[in-house]
Amino acid sequence: MSQFSFSPQYYEALEQLKKNFKASKNITLEEARKNYGLIPVPTPDECIVDETKLDEKYVIKSKEYLMDRLKIYEDVIDEKWQDLDNDGLSGEWVKIKDRKDTGRVVLFMFGGGYFIGSPKVCRNLTYEIAKNAECSVFAINYRLSPEHQFPVALCDALAAYFYLTDPPLETGLKPIDPKQIIFAGPSAGGGLAVATALFIRDIGLPLPSGLVLWVFTWVDLMNSMPSGWKSEMDETDFIEGTLIEYLDRVKNFSEQIKQKKTKVVGHPSFNKVPRYSIYCANEALAIPYVSPMLAESLGNLPPILCQVGGGERLLDSSILFSFRASDPSKFQLPKYATINFANSPFKKPTDVTLEVYEGACHCFQDIVPDEKISKFSIKRSCDFIKNHTLNESIPNEAENKSFQGIQKIINTIAINPNCDIRELDEKFLECLNWKNIGVLPELEEV
Numbered sequence: 001m002s003q004f005s006f007s008p009q010y011y012e013a014l015e016q017l018k019k020n021f022k023a024s025k026n027i028t029l030e031e032a033r034k035n036y037g038l039i040p041v042p043t044p045d046e047c048i049v050d051e052t053k054l055d056e057k058y059v060i061k062s063k064e065y066l067m068d069r070l071k072i073y074e075d076v077i078d079e080k081w082q083d084l085d086n087d088g089l090s091g092e093w094v095k096i097k098d099r100k101d102t103g104r105v106v107l108f109m110f111g112g113g114y115f116i117g118s119p120k121v122c123r124n125l126t127y128e129i130a131k132n133a134e135c136s137v138f139a140i141n142y143r144l145s146p147e148h149q150f151p152v153a154l155c156d157a158l159a160a161y162f163y164l165t166d167p168p169l170e171t172g173l174k175p176i177d178p179k180q181i182i183f184a185g186p187s188a189g190g191g192l193a194v195a196t197a198l199f200i201r202d203i204g205l206p207l208p209s210g211l212v213l214w215v216f217t218w219v220d221l222m223n224s225m226p227s228g229w230k231s232e233m234d235e236t237d238f239i240e241g242t243l244i245e246y247l248d249r250v251k252n253f254s255e256q257i258k259q260k261k262t263k264v265v266g267h268p269s270f271n272k273v274p275r276y277s278i279y280c281a282n283e284a285l286a287i288p289y290v291s292p293m294l295a296e297s298l299g300n301l302p303p304i305l306c307q308v309g310g311g312e313r314l315l316d317s318s319i320l321f322s323f324r325a326s327d328p329s330k331f332q333l334p335k336y337a338t339i340n341f342a343n344s345p346f347k348k349p350t351d352v353t354l355e356v357y358e359g360a361c362h363c364f365q366d367i368v369p370d371e372k373i374s375k376f377s378i379k380r381s382c383d384f385i386k387n388h389t390l391n392e393s394i395p396n397e398a399e400n401k402s403f404q405g406i407q408k409i410i411n412t413i414a415i416n417p418n419c420d421i422r423e424l425d426e427k428f429l430e431c432l433n434w435k436n437i438g439v440l441p442e443l444e445e446v
Contacts, residue, residue, distance in 0.1 A: 041122075049092055107193075182208060198288055198295055209389050220314075286336075286337055305380075364377075376419045
């Protein structure tokens with residue numbers, strides 16, 4: 001991957017995570033959530049955290065939009081999602097004490113595969129964003145599966161956006177201009193950020209000013225790209241390439257779907273594998289708000305910064321996603337999801353900056369926050385946030401090389417552990433020729 005090496009602390013942290021992931025196979029979901037939630041996250045004295053409960057009107061409004069838009073998928077979505085408690089959604093504001101309000105806000109969505117995680121666990125990251133991007137961060141505590149399967153997380157994220165753009169009068173908050181809002185998140189949180197932006201685009205509402213996607217975003221819930229299953233990734237990443245086992249509590253709905261003659265877009269491979277994810281049924285995997293990479297088009301989205309580790313399993317999906325967004329007409333993949341692309345109103349290329357951090361694992365910024373590349377990555381993310389909201393100047397070309405070439409379809413760079421920037425090697429682009437995009441691997445194949 002690179003002639004440079006990380007610090008001893010990086011490799012120690014990676015090995016410990018590998019052990020933790022292997023051990024997690026023998027514990028219950030409840031135990032995993034408890035263990036993950038007990039990770040100590042010190043809050044600096046200059047950091048202010050204000051936990052907030054959202055008015056039920058935002059969830060109700062979000063639900064109305066979703067029920068209308070997702071009607072065509074109703075056969076493969078568990079209708080119980082509509083029964084969620086409208087008065088149970090919360091989030092937290094993260095701000096820097098005595099800092100002048102710039103009006104800039106990051107809507108942050110935590111990672112954790114949609115089944116673990118919380119804003120509390122991510123406070124080290126949200127604090128760094130608030131500090132370095134000179135902004136306020138609102139981290140939505142979206143509800144988790146399998147209790148709350150798709151589209152509950154999407155409903156909560158959309159409700160948070162409505163809250164920011166039209167806050168309750170009694171709070172004293174001013175409505176935030178979408179041009180001052182950035183969506184951000186790591187892993188599944190990044191996937192949710194993209195899904196929320198796609199949904200907002202599709203229903204014709206004002207979009208946020210940009211998307212910051214870390215380490216990398218989970219945009220392909222089938223893990224259908226080659227890097228998801230390469231054995232060499234066992235050395236550089238802690239996420240394993242094994243299929244997720246479904247739980248009894250969600251098995252019944254999958255059985256019900258089999259009794260229906262659904263017309264939802266998908267691939268025959270979906271029916272050859274047992275339930276793959278606790279977030280949704282197999283038949284729902286190709287819904288664009290589940291797996292954004294399989295959207296008919298990723299055009300007409302706000303500017304995107306994608307940061308991915310060169311040693312992580314989600315590498316290939318991040319690269320293909322970036323190219324699909326930046327050139328929708330060229331990358332009409334997979335064919336079963338883009339068959340009606342000619343009629344799409346979203347063909348305008350999305351401005352994308354793709355940064356591959358050579359050799360780095362999944363979520364390296366959060367795992368080793370003191371690592372040189374982690375700090376470098378956060379700085380570049382915060383520069384992007386500041387430069388893609390209102391009243392900010394164009395980035396300094398000498399300091400922000402990846403933001404040069406605004407007329408390019410996509411800006412791609414590689415960054416080594418020493419934080420040297422260079423052009424992205426062609427080997428990283430081999431995945432663009434992969435033919436099984438959007439195909440669920442069978443057990444015997446992996």
